[in-house]
Amino acid sequence: MQPTHSHPSRGVIFLEHCASIAVLLGVFECGALLSQWIPLPATINGVFILLGLFVVLGQVPGFIRRTIPQYLSHMSLFFVPAIMAVWLFQDDVITHWLSLLLALVGTTILSMVVVMWLSHRLLKSS
Amino acid sequence: MMLLNESLDVIRISAMWIVLLLLCYGVSLRLARLLKQHIIAHPIVITTSLMLFLSQFINTDVNVVMDYLDPVAYLLGPLTVGLALPVYNQLAVLRQLGFKVLIPILLGGILAPLSSYSVLYVLGAEYSWQMTMLTKSITTPFAMDTATMLGGIAGLAAVFVIITGIVGVMALPILNRVLRINEGKVNGLVLGTIAHGIGTAKAVQLSEQAGAFASLALCVNGITTAITLSVLLG
Numbered sequence: 559m560q561p562t563h564s565h566p567s568r569g570v571i572f573l574e575h576c577a578s579i580a581v582l583l584g585v586f587e588c589g590a591l592l593s594q595w596i597p598l599p600a601t602i603n604g605v606f607i608l609l610g611l612f613v614v615l616g617q618v619p620g621f622i623r624r625t626i627p628q629y630l631s632h633m634s635l636f637f638v639p640a641i642m643a644v645w646l647f648q649d650d651v652i653t654h655w656l657s658l659l660l661a662l663v664g665t666t667i668l669s670m671v672v673v674m675w676l677s678h679r680l681l682k683s684s
Numbered sequence: 685m686m687l688l689n690e691s692l693d694v695i696r697i698s699a700m701w702i703v704l705l706l707l708c709y710g711v712s713l714r715l716a717r718l719l720k721q722h723i724i725a726h727p728i729v730i731t732t733s734l735m736l737f738l739s740q741f742i743n744t745d746v747n748v749v750m751d752y753l754d755p756v757a758y759l760l761g762p763l764t765v766g767l768a769l770p771v772y773n774q775l776a777v778l779r780q781l782g783f784k785v786l787i788p789i790l791l792g793g794i795l796a797p798l799s800s801y802s803v804l805y806v807l808g809a810e811y812s813w814q815m816t817m818l819t820k821s822i823t824t825p826f827a828m829d830t831a832t833m834l835g836g837i838a839g840l841a842a843v844f845v846i847i848t849g850i851v852g853v854m855a856l857p858i859l860n861r862v863l864r865i866n867e868g869k870v871n872g873l874v875l876g877t878i879a880h881g882i883g884t885a886k887a888v889q890l891s892e893q894a895g896a897f898a899s900l901a902l903c904v905n906g907i908t909t910a911i912t913l914s915v916l917l918g
Contacts, residue, residue, distance in 0.1 A: 582762040589765065602906040604765035605899070612772040626766040630895070633885035634728045635709045636760040639753035641732045641846045642739075645746045650840070657807040661817055662844065665799035666851045670859055670878050673792035677873045678865045680784040 574621040578629075581608075581622065694752075701752040708734040726853060728846075728882065764881060767899035770888065774896030785873065785897070786904065792877035793905040794912075796820070796848075812836050819909075820844040845880065852879025853886045872897025877905055 566574070589604030596603060612618050644651070651658060712730035719725040739749045750757075771778070778785060797818045804814045816836030831841035852875060859874075860866040868891045875883030876898030887898030 579762075582765050586762040586765045590761075599906060601761050601764040602903055604761070605768045605771070605903050608765055608768035609772055612768065613775075618769060618772060622769065626769045627888075629763055630766055630770070630885070630888045632709075633760075633763060633881070633888065634726075635705070635731065636756055636763055637728055637846065637849075637882060637885075638705060638709070638731050638735060639750050639757040640760075640842045641728065642735060642746055642750050642753075643840075643842050644732070644846070645736050645739075647840055647843055651843075654809060654813070657804055657809050657813075658847075660807070661800040661803040662820070662847050663851050665796065665803060666848050666878060667855050667859070668799060669792050669796040670852060670855055670874050671863065672795060673788045673877050674859055674863055674865055674870055674874045676791060677785070677788035677870045678863075678867065680787060681781065681867070681869055 575625055577621050578625040582626075582629075585611075698752040698755065701749055702756060704738060705731070705735060705753060705756060708738070726850065728850060760881075767884065767895075767902065770892060770896040771899045771903070774893060774900070777893075778896070778900055785869075785900065788873055789877050789901045789904045790908060792874075792901075793908050796878050797909075813840070816840045817844060820848045846882065849879045849882025852883045856883075856886070868893035869897050872899075873901050876901025880905070 585608050586604045588607055590600035592603040593600045708731045712727040715730055716725045716727055739746050797820055800817050800820055801814055804817050816831045819831045819841045872887045872894035875887040880902055884898040884902050888895035
């Protein structure tokens, strides 16, 4: 490995982040555009476009490989605005607490058990 | 001129809320490390609680705060697109495993929403709640659109999706212990299929392999749900 690759300067790191963010925004907007004809959400269309680009290139460009994992590790942050909506429905949630507990917690855990057991069995034999 | 001043004010207040959000997130990361990543100290739970507390403390409507945080909410979309990277990195493994991966994803993708819908149906919840519940295992932006399409409530769909995700993330280590199954691939499939984006975010933290399988499950689940719904609506 060349030393310039392991210790890129601050300027290079900044440019790499700008390039990666531009790619993500561009691909996401293309995905949104495609959603008008393909009945899939923009994010899923976007994942397929980017995946297709990587497959065509035969590799992931270095700047993307170095930056995207850093963003993905902080994905939780970006859910917060949507989750704050819990506050707006607190009366409804209190009224329906039992049905919600069963429907959200009970069935989620049940489905997780089924998927975990099944995938464990299927993948073990491979 | 007045219009310009008003827009500048909006940008200034929006920036202030985004800075507050980042500060709360920083605090929650510290707290999670202090509590050795205990499930109760999940950054999503702590950050959201702190932000709700702040909005009440400053006496601002939560709806208004959510509007100011719109730029952050928008960025979730482009960020989700970045999941193509872990999927690409595991493409060879995924190609080799094929249906062994697809079967659990498809089964989980059908079982999770149908079972919770059935619970609400049996307990006699309102029609709009039943329809909203159907969308609970899809990624947030899509769940909100689909809920509206089916006659559900968009805001509530986001809440269901998020609670499902948090329950999934919290239940995983417990199920790992109880079922004595703790493999990167399996954890990834479970989190991506049942706990969608929040689960995938957690899987990425667990390992590269878990992240890849979760991302794949998230994508496959999204596609099958879209197809199922178009059949239902068609």
